Amino acid sequence: MIQIQNLTRIYDGRAAVDDVSLTVEAGQIAALVGTSGSGKTTLLRMINRLVEPSSGQVLIDGQDTRQVAPHLLRRRIGYAIQGHGLFPHRTVGQNIATVPRLLGWNQAAIRDRVDELLSLFQMEPDQFRDRMPHELSGGQQQRVGVARALAAKPDLLLMDEPFGALDPVIRAKAQADLRDIQRRLGTTLILVTHDMEEAVTLGDRIAVMDKGRLVQYAPPSEILTAPATPFVRDLIGLDQRPFHLLSLTPAHALARDGQAEGPALPRGATLRDALAECLWSGRDALPVEGGGVITLAALRAQAAPQARAAE
Numbered sequence: 660m661i662q663i664q665n666l667t668r669i670y671d672g673r674a675a676v677d678d679v680s681l682t683v684e685a686g687q688i689a690a691l692v693g694t695s696g697s698g699k700t701t702l703l704r705m706i707n708r709l710v711e712p713s714s715g716q717v718l719i720d721g722q723d724t725r726q727v728a729p730h731l732l733r734r735r736i737g738y739a740i741q742g743h744g745l746f747p748h749r750t751v752g753q754n755i756a757t758v759p760r761l762l763g764w765n766q767a768a769i770r771d772r773v774d775e776l777l778s779l780f781q782m783e784p785d786q787f788r789d790r791m792p793h794e795l796s797g798g799q800q801q802r803v804g805v806a807r808a809l810a811a812k813p814d815l816l817l818m819d820e821p822f823g824a825l826d827p828v829i830r831a832k833a834q835a836d837l838r839d840i841q842r843r844l845g846t847t848l849i850l851v852t853h854d855m856e857e858a859v860t861l862g863d864r865i866a867v868m869d870k871g872r873l874v875q876y877a878p879p880s881e882i883l884t885a886p887a888t889p890f891v892r893d894l895i896g897l898d899q900r901p902f903h904l905l906s907l908t909p910a911h912a913l914a915r916d917g918q919a920e921g922p923a924l925p926r927g928a929t930l931r932d933a934l935a936e937c938l939w940s941g942r943d944a945l946p947v948e949g950g951g952v953i954t955l956a957a958l959r960a961q962a963a964p965q966a967r968a969a970e
């Protein structure tokens with residue numbers, strides 16, 4: 660569990676992060692969103708002491724981070740940034756092995772871990788292990804950056820726009836992989852993102868920052884349906900609200916008994932995917948893989964909870 664308590668960072672007499680307190684439960688994902696310059700990166704970097712707080716404290720599983728030497732703290736905490744930050748003169752394998760090596764893992768364990776992570780991110784180990792970073796595509800570099808952050812199986816992973824430069828298809832895949840890995844390993848994850856869709860689909864909770872202050876910290880459904888301030892409402896974008904709400908729920912959760920024609924919606928699809936498929940194929944009901952049917956009427960009700968409550 661991460662407890663951020665009254666954390667403040669002053670630069671040139673101004674608070675970049677201003678008295679922020681929040682708790683992230685173990686195994687959960689917190690997404691930090693906010694406009695540019697609102698203090699997200701500074702807040703994230705205070706957790707692993709890349710930036711020292713001006714005041715306040717961070718507790719990791721009850722331990723004050725000030726009691727741990729910064730370099731030791733950073734070996735325990737995975738950190739992935741936009742633009743990957745790979746060492747250019749080290750191979751992919753050596754990059755991924757950075758922290759396990761510092762921690763004194765034996766060679767065989769390191770090699771196994773490198774190959775395991777490459778496979779996990781759909782990069783054939785024999786093909787990629789010995790390449791240099793410049794021999795990879797941007798998307799592959801980013802995946803190696805995330806693999807490196809995960810290498811020593813950290814309990815806590817900090818990510819600053821890790822998928823920022825990926826194209827939408829690879830990005831969706833990388834997000835799904837990350838979610839899968841995070842759930843499987845029970846990693847606690849704090850993620851900075853500009854992308855509200857990413858925050859909604861990945862975050863168990865979303866923290867909204869405005870001018871250094873935390874203005875709302877709540878589950879995505881609450882941020883969407885009960886924004887605490889006009890700033891939060893604007894950040895979500897009113898036009899996107901129904902789509903974000905739909906992307907929160909897997910399609911099978913709304914499936915009911917019934918008959919529908921045409922190809923089934925794949926397992927793992929969200930209600931948003933279901934709506935897109937209804938509109939695209941002109942159907943008002945879809946079979947769902949694994950059983951049941953989802954109707955356009957049910958999707959409408961789900962996308963407009965206020966309207967449903969008023970009925």
Ligand SMILES: Nc1ncnc2c1ncn2[C@@H]1O[C@H](COP(=O)(O)OP(=O)(O)OP(=O)(O)O)[C@@H](O)[C@H]1O
Nearest residue numbers: 670671675676693694695696697698699700701702
């Ligand atoms: N090293 C520094 N020295 C002086 N000011 C800084 C420093 N780092 C950040 N700031 C200022 O602190 C504020 C918050 O910056 P920060 O990078 O945390 O914002 P952000 O929300 O991550 O922005 P973005 O989304 O654009 O990355 C900004 O006004 C920035 O100019």
